[in-house]
Structure formats: C-alpha cells, structure tokens
Amino acid sequence: MGIDFTVLSSVIAELASFDVILMLFAGVIGGIFLGSLPGLSATMGIALLIPITFGMEPVAALVLLSAIYTSAIFGGSITAILIHTPGTPSSAATAMDGYQMTLRGEGLKALGTSTVCSVIGGVVSAIALLILAPPLAQISLKFSAPEYFLMAVFGLTIIASLSTGAMIKGLAGGLFGLLVGLVGVDMMTAYPRFTFGKAELENGISLIPAMIGLFSISQVLMQAEILHSAKKKETVVVELKGKVFPDKKDWLKIWPTVTKSSVIGLLVGILPGAGGDVASWVAYNEAKRGSKNPENFGKGEIEGLAAAETANNAVTGGAMIPLLTLGIPGSAATAVMLGGLYIHGLKPGHELFTQNANIIYAVIIGLILANILMGIFGLTMARQVVKVASIPFYILAPVIIVLSVVGSYAINNNMFDVYVMVAFGLIGYLMRKTNFSTAAVVIAMILGSMAEIGYRQAIVMSKGDVLAYYFSRPISIILMVLIALALLTPLLQKWKSRKGIKV
Amino acid sequence: MRNIHLDTFIGLLMLLVSAYFYYLAQNMPPEPAEFPKLVISILIVFSLVIMSKGVLLTLRAKKNGTIVDHYFERIRGPMAVYLGLCVYVGLIELLGFFTSTTIASAFFMLLFGMRSYIKLLLVLIGINVFIYLLFVWQLKIVLPAGVLI
Missing domain, CATH: 1.10.246 (Serum Albumin; Chain A, Domain 1)
Incomplete structure (x- = not known):
C-alpha cells in the first residue's frame, strides 16, 4: 500500500480550513518561542497543550501539536547560536559552532544556515513519513497477539538501552509505567485491580494528567533547584551583521553533511526513545569524522552547525513513523503526542491510513508546511525570539503551574485528575533526580495494555506450548532477536570499553 | 545516613512498594493477577539490583575514604x-x-x-x-x- 491519492481533495479541504491555518501559524510561532526558552521543551509544551486541543477538530489539534514539536527544536537553536544558551537539549551541539560563528561576526550566516538546514531536515523526514508510513502500517496487519506483546517489550527495552549509563533504571522506569498502567478494571475479566475501592481509579490513571506532572511540574521543580544557586547571567546579544545565507562555496561544502545528517536524524528518530539530542550529537560526530578539517569543529565550523541542525529536525518525521504505524512512540515528545491521538479517537496502525486517511495525510502534509513556515518565521523573528528567551522564570513558573492545573482538570472536568498530576509531578522530579527515565514511564503506560492483551491472548492461542508457538512465527523471531540486541548491545559496549577495546 | 548511597534507599523503597503490590495481586483471581505478578516480579529483581549497587557504591566510598554522591543537596x-x-x-x-x-x-x-x-x-x-x-x-x-x- 502506498500513498492514497484518492483522499487528496479532502486533505486539501481539511488543510484549507481557517482553524487549521490558524493552528499551523500558532504552532510554528508558539513552538519557536517555547523552544527558545531554556528549561522548556517541546515535550512539555505538547503535554500542556493537549487539554486545550480537546475541543478542536482532530486535524487542527494534531497540526498544532506537530508544528509545536518541530518548531520548538528549531527555536532552541536560535538562542544557542546568538547567546550560547541552547533552548532545548537538541540544540546543545548547535551551540558548539553556532555561537563561535556569531562571535566571529557571522551570526546572521549561522542563523541562515541553521534555518535552511532545519527546514531541509524537517521536510526530508516529513516526506519520508509520508512515503514510508502507509506501507509500514500494513505490516501491523500481519501482527497477532504474540507480535503485539513482543513489540511492546521491544519498545520498552530499547528505551532502557538508550538510558545513558543507567539501563537497569531505564528498565525499572518502564516496569513502573507498566504497573501504573495496570491500575483500573481489567479489560478481559472486569476485575478491579489496585483501585483501593476508589471509583475514580476504575478507569485507570489518566495518561494526560500523569504526563503533565511528569514533564511540566517536574521541570518547574528542577528549575526551582538552580534558582537560588545560579548566579544571574546577563544576556549579551552580539551585533548581527553580514550575509544571511551561506555562499555557493559554503553550500558545496555542507551539502554532503546535510544529506548524511538527514538520514541519521531520520533513523535515530525511528528508534524508540532517542530524540533530537542523540541525533544531533551523532550527526555532529559523523560530520567531524568525515571532515577534511576536524580540528575546526567547536571553533565555528559551518559543517558542524549544519550537521546538528539538520539531524535534530530530521528526527521529527522519523519519530512519527513508529508512532503512527505501530503505536510505538519514537521519542518522549511523540509519546505525549500519542495521548493527543487517543483523545481524538484515533488509533495508530493500518486503520489510521485507511479509515482516517483524510485526517492523517492532512497532519503529515501539515508537518511539511510547518517546517517551511518555520524557516520563514525563524529568519524574520530571530531577534524577538532572543528577547523572549530572557523572560524570567518567576513569570514562567506560575504560568506553567496554572496551565498544568487547569489543563489536567479540563480533560474530564474533575479534580481527581489534578491530584494525579500533582502526585506525578513529585514522582517525575524524584525520578529525574535519581537518573530514572520519565519518558520510559509514559511510554510503558501507553504500551501496557498492548503488552498485557498480547501476552494473555498469546498464552491462550499457544494451547499450552508458549515457546514453540512464539518460535513458529517469523515476525516474533525477528522481534525477539531485536529485543536481545537492544538488551545486549549496551552491556557489550560497556564490557568492551572496560577491556579497552575500541568499538 | 549521609554516607549511604541514595540508590540503596531507592532500591529499598522500590522493593517495599513492589512487595506490597505483589501482596495485593495475590488476593486477585488468577487470570487478572497473572500479568501484574509477572511485572512486579521483574520489578523486585531490579529493585534488588539497584539496592545492591547502592550498597556496593557505599562500601567502595567508605574504603576509598570518599563521600558518596548526593542528589538532594538543594531540595x-x-x-x-x-x-x-x-x-x-x-x-x-x-x-x-x-x-x-x-x-x-x-x-x-x-x-x-x-x-x-x-x-x-x-x-x-x-x-x-x-x-x-x-x-x-x-x-x-x-x-x-x-x-x-
């Protein structure tokens, strides 16, 4: 199955509506500003905005969320280049060479390069999503209970394996998420599990309030920690001068890097749990490794800037491929977006590209448009973005807290969800302080029901011989090999580094 | 207390919570209890691993005369x-x-x-x-x- 061109006219009609255009602009501009604010991330922005999208049409809501996702990553780069303050973790590699270029009097050129590379990375990955997602969604048709169970396990193990230096904690975070997901009435027997007699818990712990707590409240608490200890830093904006766009010579130099980094970003995005930060560093290191002048990296090398900027935005479309085709989020931000899909009654997989094709194609094309708009606004708003980045946290903190409270309440119009958000805020903070992954908890909460139903149905289908049943199914074998690789690769790398073997 | 690695306490807390939830699962009918028991059992194993790692890091710090890492200095x-x-x-x-x-x-x-x-x-x-x-x-x-x- 390829792209369904018969829905093209309805896709255009969806995208041409006033609401969708408004949300596209709001998402791009809001995302750029949000990303530029140090300490605020795309994930947090999406988590806070999901309750607001509740009353919207699905296309407008999802276009808003995906525009915020891609633009926030780019927004973080503007402050990384101009004031050496990465707005998001994805822009940390950008700051290395981008700020050096600014100091050298090439700030405008750095911004121009960053903008064009981000647009290229974003558009390439969105086009890849458009082309690859429909046939990949068909694979889900070949999946039965054992494959769904193994797919959920694979999603969790790969997230854990990417939890830098803390694989056990990554896995434990995932198991905690599974446990949280088990609260509520059992779907197959209607038996209430871990509800402690509370009627509010019978439908389970609401995902959106839990996510708002884990990502937004925990971030406010983290910021509260550095507030009194950090010395006030004066923001110095270097005068911007010179040409906006790189010349032909620069283009010829960075073109191979841009191509390679687009592919790296796309592939890293597809891997569950690895976001823009991982992609930008991998692409940066690859560019350095392949460069004729590796010694210039970190000193204002345009290739380094291009690599990081292309890759971090190329992650966006890539991360949405497993999300839309199999319901496995490719990053923390897309895990939150999955919550957005669910509240609009959309289920990832083959159905999304057949029954809801007009919605999903409109969202994907909306993502391409968002990337292009991001480039236009990025260049025109850069100076204003830097001003917004200096908004003090004493204004942002109450805004985030109030939005978290009202957003959690608005999902079901009840205070219990607010209490859930408050509880998960503390859990999220403690987890982040002790190197546990909050993203693993959210992804496990999402994958929990898929894992359990798959596990229980597979036992019934196997008629007593579970192992033989799993090993009789080719896709199951592939998934088991992938799970083993996800678990063993970090251990092998650790062993090799201890032995001093170069990987 | 200050010289005990925080992972020791985290592992212990996880172990206690997991044990309590396992106890709750024991009182459920077999079918709805099966998957929770599996998840909690693995969580118990990881709790023990995290706790043991905390103990090892504490002992190593004591042996080397160094101070263990504290995550909660500015709480x-x-x-x-x-x-x-x-x-x-x-x-x-x-x-x-x-x-x-x-x-x-x-x-x-x-x-x-x-x-x-x-x-x-x-x-x-x-x-x-x-x-x-x-x-x-x-x-x-x-x-x-x-x-x-």
Whole structure:
C-alpha cells in the first residue's frame, strides 16, 4: 500500500480550513518561542497543550501539536547560536559552532544556515513519513497477539538501552509505567485491580494528567533547584551583521553533511526513545569524522552547525513513523503526542491510513508546511525570539503551574485528575533526580495494555506450548532477536570499553 | 545516613512498594493477577539490583575514604514550590479556581524572585484573563467554584 491519492481533495479541504491555518501559524510561532526558552521543551509544551486541543477538530489539534514539536527544536537553536544558551537539549551541539560563528561576526550566516538546514531536515523526514508510513502500517496487519506483546517489550527495552549509563533504571522506569498502567478494571475479566475501592481509579490513571506532572511540574521543580544557586547571567546579544545565507562555496561544502545528517536524524528518530539530542550529537560526530578539517569543529565550523541542525529536525518525521504505524512512540515528545491521538479517537496502525486517511495525510502534509513556515518565521523573528528567551522564570513558573492545573482538570472536568498530576509531578522530579527515565514511564503506560492483551491472548492461542508457538512465527523471531540486541548491545559496549577495546 | 548511597534507599523503597503490590495481586483471581505478578516480579529483581549497587557504591566510598554522591543537596527550593502547589490545589475547591489561582500565582512569583509589584499585578491579570478567555469562554469548561470564585 502506498500513498492514497484518492483522499487528496479532502486533505486539501481539511488543510484549507481557517482553524487549521490558524493552528499551523500558532504552532510554528508558539513552538519557536517555547523552544527558545531554556528549561522548556517541546515535550512539555505538547503535554500542556493537549487539554486545550480537546475541543478542536482532530486535524487542527494534531497540526498544532506537530508544528509545536518541530518548531520548538528549531527555536532552541536560535538562542544557542546568538547567546550560547541552547533552548532545548537538541540544540546543545548547535551551540558548539553556532555561537563561535556569531562571535566571529557571522551570526546572521549561522542563523541562515541553521534555518535552511532545519527546514531541509524537517521536510526530508516529513516526506519520508509520508512515503514510508502507509506501507509500514500494513505490516501491523500481519501482527497477532504474540507480535503485539513482543513489540511492546521491544519498545520498552530499547528505551532502557538508550538510558545513558543507567539501563537497569531505564528498565525499572518502564516496569513502573507498566504497573501504573495496570491500575483500573481489567479489560478481559472486569476485575478491579489496585483501585483501593476508589471509583475514580476504575478507569485507570489518566495518561494526560500523569504526563503533565511528569514533564511540566517536574521541570518547574528542577528549575526551582538552580534558582537560588545560579548566579544571574546577563544576556549579551552580539551585533548581527553580514550575509544571511551561506555562499555557493559554503553550500558545496555542507551539502554532503546535510544529506548524511538527514538520514541519521531520520533513523535515530525511528528508534524508540532517542530524540533530537542523540541525533544531533551523532550527526555532529559523523560530520567531524568525515571532515577534511576536524580540528575546526567547536571553533565555528559551518559543517558542524549544519550537521546538528539538520539531524535534530530530521528526527521529527522519523519519530512519527513508529508512532503512527505501530503505536510505538519514537521519542518522549511523540509519546505525549500519542495521548493527543487517543483523545481524538484515533488509533495508530493500518486503520489510521485507511479509515482516517483524510485526517492523517492532512497532519503529515501539515508537518511539511510547518517546517517551511518555520524557516520563514525563524529568519524574520530571530531577534524577538532572543528577547523572549530572557523572560524570567518567576513569570514562567506560575504560568506553567496554572496551565498544568487547569489543563489536567479540563480533560474530564474533575479534580481527581489534578491530584494525579500533582502526585506525578513529585514522582517525575524524584525520578529525574535519581537518573530514572520519565519518558520510559509514559511510554510503558501507553504500551501496557498492548503488552498485557498480547501476552494473555498469546498464552491462550499457544494451547499450552508458549515457546514453540512464539518460535513458529517469523515476525516474533525477528522481534525477539531485536529485543536481545537492544538488551545486549549496551552491556557489550560497556564490557568492551572496560577491556579497552575500541568499538 | 549521609554516607549511604541514595540508590540503596531507592532500591529499598522500590522493593517495599513492589512487595506490597505483589501482596495485593495475590488476593486477585488468577487470570487478572497473572500479568501484574509477572511485572512486579521483574520489578523486585531490579529493585534488588539497584539496592545492591547502592550498597556496593557505599562500601567502595567508605574504603576509598570518599563521600558518596548526593542528589538532594538543594531540595529546599523544590519542596517549597511543591508544598505551594499542594496548598494551591487544596484551596481550589475551597475558595474557587480564580481566587486560589491569583493567590498561588502571586506566591510563586514572589518565591521565584519577582520584586516588582506592578509587574506582579500585570502578570496576575494576564493569567486570569487568559484562563477565562480560553477555558471558560472558548472551551466552555466549568471551573471549580468555592466560597468565592
């Protein structure tokens, strides 16, 4: 199955509506500003905005969320280049060479390069999503209970394996998420599990309030920690001068890097749990490794800037491929977006590209448009973005807290969800302080029901011989090999580094 | 206590919570209890691994005469914010959403270092107007009303 061109006219009609255009602009501009604010991330922005999208049409809501996702990553780069303050973790590699270029009097050129590379990375990955997602969604048709169970396990193990230096904690975070997901009435027997007699818990712990707590409240608490200890830093904006766009010579130099980094970003995005930060560093290191002048990296090398900027935005479309085709989020931000899909009654997989094709194609094309708009606004708003980045946290903190409270309440119009958000805020903070992954908890909460139903149905289908049943199914074998690789690769790398073997 | 690695306590806490949930699962019928028991059993194993790692790191630090890592050196600020959040949420049903939001927002701004009362007033008006326009007027959400509004 390829792209369904018969829905093209309805896709255009969806995208041409006033609401969708408004949300596209709001998402791009809001995302750029949000990303530029140090300490605020795309994930947090999406988590806070999901309750607001509740009353919207699905296309407008999802276009808003995906525009915020891609633009926030780019927004973080503007402050990384101009004031050496990465707005998001994805822009940390950008700051290395981008700020050096600014100091050298090439700030405008750095911004121009960053903008064009981000647009290229974003558009390439969105086009890849458009082309690859429909046939990949068909694979889900070949999946039965054992494959769904193994797919959920694979999603969790790969997230854990990417939890830098803390694989056990990554896995434990995932198991905690599974446990949280088990609260509520059992779907197959209607038996209430871990509800402690509370009627509010019978439908389970609401995902959106839990996510708002884990990502937004925990971030406010983290910021509260550095507030009194950090010395006030004066923001110095270097005068911007010179040409906006790189010349032909620069283009010829960075073109191979841009191509390679687009592919790296796309592939890293597809891997569950690895976001823009991982992609930008991998692409940066690859560019350095392949460069004729590796010694210039970190000193204002345009290739380094291009690599990081292309890759971090190329992650966006890539991360949405497993999300839309199999319901496995490719990053923390897309895990939150999955919550957005669910509240609009959309289920990832083959159905999304057949029954809801007009919605999903409109969202994907909306993502391409968002990337292009991001480039236009990025260049025109850069100076204003830097001003917004200096908004003090004493204004942002109450805004985030109030939005978290009202957003959690608005999902079901009840205070219990607010209490859930408050509880998960503390859990999220403690987890982040002790190197546990909050993203693993959210992804496990999402994958929990898929894992359990798959596990229980597979036992019934196997008629007593579970192992033989799993090993009789080719896709199951592939998934088991992938799970083993996800678990063993970090251990092998650790062993090799201890032995001093170069990987 | 200060010389014990935090992972020891985290592992222990995880172990106690897991054991309690396993006990709850024991009282369930076999079918709905099967998957929870599997998840909790693996969690118990990981709790033990994390706890053992904490003990090993503590012993290593003692042997080398070094101080173990402490993640909670600067917890006072976050805890003040969290306490403020709990009081804020508690006040919503008592005083009403807008009144408690105004009090809580002013508290958080002052706590985070806002010193200009004019700015504080403007931000308070901005937050309340934004919430009213978006959630009450546009999304038709009925926000909790207490003694006040």
